[in-house]
């Protein structure tokens with residue numbers, strides 16, 4: 763029986779990545795283009811679980827939410843869970859300014875997915891990708907901080923210089939999705 767997954771996100775870039783990965787495994791995806799209230803916490807898993815429960819109460823079983831962020835080592839993990847706010851306020855340029863003259867360019871994207879099944883059972887899946895911050899933005903694809911994130915395992919291009927399919931080979935979100943697919947028995 764085909765699973766129906768209700769993906770709740772206000773972010774079209776996230777939807778595209780999640781839809782591409784899940785539909786290729788035979789899942790029927792519905793986009794609920796809404797922003798769910800987010801808990802204040804430093805822990806992405808905790809934030810996404812609270813949002814997931816709220817979404818389950820509103821839209822019922824089969825809901826999937828994802829919370830993610832960019833964690834910059836030299837900035838003590840900032841902006842982390844505040845990434846959406848930092849992106850909306852100071853943006854890519856503002857973050858680069860904070861990094862001016864900083865030698866250590868290491869950063870991580872982290873993702874936490876909450877899936878609540880039709881019978882109400884809650885699961886959380888996480889994924890990470892390590893990279894470095896570019897000196898200048900490059901590329902027009904992706905969203906958010908993609909123009910300045912160069913994944914360590916890649917070929918030197920930023921995520922914004924990759925197709926969705928290429929980004930999905932390395933990304934934090936793709937790694938969390940792999941765990942979800944395994945949980946649903948849809949890998950291999």
Ligand code: ITT
Nearest residue numbers: 771772773797829830831845846849905906907908
């Ligand atoms: P929803 O909460 O509605 O899903 P959002 O964009 O507000 O959408 P988050 O609260 O999870 O989502 O914030 C994630 C932010 O972290 C996002 O806005 C980007 O600035 C950044 N981010 C996360 N994953 C990213 C990725 O794959 N590429 C670039 N930036 C990313």
